[in-house]
Amino acid sequence: MTLLAQALTVPAAAPVPQPLLLAESAVQSVDWLAISPPTIAAVAGLAVLVADLFLPERGKRLLGPASAVALLISALPLLLLRTRDLATFCLPDRSHTCSYSADTLALVLQFLVLGAGFITVLLSMPAVRDLRLPAGEYWFLLLSATAGAALVPASRDLVTLVIALETASLPAFALVGMRHGSRGSAEAALKFFLSSVTATAVTLLGVSFLYAVTGTLYFRGIDEGLTRADPQLEALGGAGLALTLVGFAFKASVVPFHFWVPDTYVGAPVPVAAFLSVVGKTAGISGLLLLLVQAFSSRAELWGTALAVLAAVTMTAGNAAALRQRTDRAHGAVRLLAWSSVGQAGYLLVPLAAAAPDMGGTDPAGAALSTVGATVAYLLMYGAVNLGAFAVVAHISRSSAANRLSDYRGLYAAHPVAALALAFFLLCLAGLPPGVIGLFAKVAIFSTAVGNGLGWLAVIMAVNVVVALFYYLRWTALVFRAPLPETSGAAGAAAATGAGAPASAPARPRIAPPLAAGIALTAAAGIALSLDPELVLTLTAGGLR
């Protein structure tokens, strides 16, 4: 299906500016430094796959750490790129129309994707061993998906963007379905695959409409083309715009394209769910962000209000569903995080919707970038704390397969630090002190809405924040409760004699070192951001260029 989709796109795009296509270097000069972050990740993925064929069974254990190191190396060029504004795969006509741009926006989002990929690798190490997943394939797929997601924010034309998104999605289908002998896993993968492919097909249809109207696939060209288009083609252009957004809304789990989320997260291994919730969402949101700000900014009146409504519906639906999760339901924790990630996607859309009025100003790109900077800042916060929460969930899922919310009782007694970290992550997601960064990331989003005349959306979001607090705090409270007594019959007798006697904490396994490292890293990130929120909030005030 995707091959078919790619076959469809190739005739439409004369120069296919894909970074890995070396043949293109003859025509266009390639700045290898600029494209190195996704390239290194992709090459490392291939290397891991090949190495898996030759390594003995014992050596395969090293593939996980090797993947982690590869992702760290792939993030290193970001330091060099930080100070320069590189672009590559440009048209030779000196119009500065490029297919790949390593501007601040791209670099920040690439940092998030690669960092989140690194944390996911840490979370995956115990899971690969426990679930006996095929190591070589797993790491290959994870690295390829990360590479694809890292390519998304740097893309500056529609074909690169769609291919990057597909590169991020295709391995994810396999990752979701990788659990052997699990019907849930296979079903989740199939559901995810079918709906995702449909969404991609719709996006490609939209892309072809846009190409028909504007005659170009570069964002900048589309932006100009949409304003200069033949009035008869206006409807086609509008339809193309809307349809193109669908595929990205799907990845970002925006209502009404969110139905795959809970089942897929539950069916997938926990680290893969973490990956989808952060990296997948980043890919989708950054695609939306690029399209809206760079390609469709001239038609802001078309999508501004619609996006605001979608944001309101998304956050309300996600939070309402998360609210309904019972504590004793199997996979309650992952399901709750799944629905909460839908709710968070709603918050992420608010600055995008609020950016619509900025498009007409004197410095449209600057003002709009500052507004959507709130989305990027929120994504960074969300990425850190959501991965942290998933790290604790991954630990619990090792000892209790059902992973109910009630399994988190007594976590404080067993692992005080992990429990405090989870509480911190959840309060960050809720946006309540001591999760200071969560609060201020939300304040940044609120201020975009209030400042750009979306007061009604701000009020809806305010109500949603309160609703969300209820389920986050309920979970937080459970963490500090005493564990449930194992047998209810004995508990009755115990209650009569003196129920206050401290119930002996059930022996919990130690936290696997990679999981502990993941929790520590994300907690450190969250605390650092809480002490100095300016680190990410600078993006909301001219930090993006």
Place this chain on the structure above:
Amino acid sequence: MISLDPAVMRALLVAVLVLPLLGSIAALLPAPPGLKGRSPRQAVLRHGVTVTGVVFAASVVLALGFDTGRSGAMQAESDVEWIPSLGIHLHLGVDGVSLPLLVLTALLTFLCALYSYGSGMCTGTATGSGTGAATGTDTGDAADAPQSAGTSDAPEPADGGTAIRRAGSPQAFVALLLLLETGTLATFAALDLLFFFLAFETVLVPMYFLIARWGGPGRGPAAWKFILYTLLGSVVMLLGLLLLGFKGGTFDIVALATDSHSGLSRTVQITAVLAISAGLAVKAPMWPLHSWLPDAHTAAPTVGSVLLAGVLLKMGTYGFVRIVLPVAPEGMRVFAPYLGAFAVAGIVYGSLACLALARRGAGGDLKRLIAYSSVGHMGFVLLGIATMTPTGVNGALFANVAHGLITGLLFFLVGALKQRTGSTDLDTLAGATGGALYGTAPRFGGLLAFGAVASLGLPGLAGFWGEMLALLGAYDPAGGLSRPAFVTFMAVGALGTLLTAAYLLVVVRRVCMGDPLEERGAAEHHERVELRDPEPATAPAAASRSVSAADSASAADSASGSGTSSAPAGPPGAPAHEPAPPPPATAGVPDVRGYEYAAWTPLVVLTVAAGLWPALLLGLTDPAVQNLLTGAAR
């Protein structure tokens, strides 16, 4: 009084805010060698006392160093840019409005830590030999409390030290207490709208856990109600603050108060005041947004109730004085009559609710009664603010502090009563004949009567001045406000003071007076001896031997039944007493203990001092209020 270098003052204020935060983190860490104390529990409770004590001492030095000559100006001011992209500064400072509240917070938290330490250690050692009185009262409490059908499944803890021991680790308790202190102190020192909001929100999570983990019956729903109500209010408030900040061009409260009225259009002011007042009114609480308060106060542990009533409610009214009045006077003028109307409605409603609870046979809970009385008292504060006059606002600030002292004392007393008798139910406490605390525990009864009389606003005690000034302010409200309306409010409010006096006197009569030995058979004659016994731990031991120990599994239950010497409290121990009219639960309560003296004396002294020498406080607040109201008077 003593002149301190400005740099020292700044450092003191920063220390007052930072120390509890660091202490909160330190409380979770294992005690370092040399500070281990007798047990981890004692060490961490002592840590709480030390940190809050140092913070209190620092706040007192700050108050002494405060230049009373220019109390209208911000002092000990420090301003650091924190989040430039949102324009948020860590702007701190105190003036005559915030200083009393800052010291009050530090004092009450310190007394709470002291009380927790005392009760934790006393019950811990006194009951070392067996389950004893503390555990016994717990079980009895769970059995007879009408609302005990809470959703929580963990054992129902009672109060103070016992609760700390049973419901959760003392480390967490102390950490939450200190985090709560950080939030409240920062609220009163913050001079940046969003920093204020951050501090305002910081108190929610600790207070939620204090109620949900260490509270009494019905604590789960009560804690939820508390946090959801307040959060809903405060996110709406955030929108209002953002609006003010955007239209005013800065989030700095001082800058906004002095020079940006012109920048804020009438519409903006009205919208902002509506949004901000919503958040503050929930916190204050203003009738009809008060309904979280009685449940939260009733379910909270003693320390939680004291801080909730003494400090947290003040954050709401303080916000009105600090932000709404000076920054958006025009918007406030639109809403002031409504605020006044709601305020007097709260006064009358609170008093009537209390009267209903105080009735014989109503099953009224003493904690709930005091909570409703808080609604009434905070009504006076809000009325004073609504007048927008210096007199009214000064009265409001005075009533704020007085309410913190008096209600703090009352909640301490009721908490101690609950610890002694296992109940706060008025009918249980009073029995058929009256609680007779005067007879059984004269000092305790005297303190309770003192608190009640102070609360009803007896001249010469702290409660009087605030309410009088608030009413006086309503007699002559600020220009632009409807005088007939406010005079009506004044009249209704004055009626409220009468009702307040009525219910408080009823409470005193029922709990403190009466004869517990009246109409009781000779079968209980031995209780006469025990009445004078200061240590109840011996009573359950003796009594449980006399009750046949057939049901050995429920030894604690029977101990509780006779430990409190009360038929209604413990069904298993009751049958022998069936024919006699129910005696009050207060029979045999021990009088005030040492640590209780330590915790309560400062409140009593300050209540008397503020009542006899109101100029001490008014001299501080008045210049600051004049300053803040310059915009309103214009």
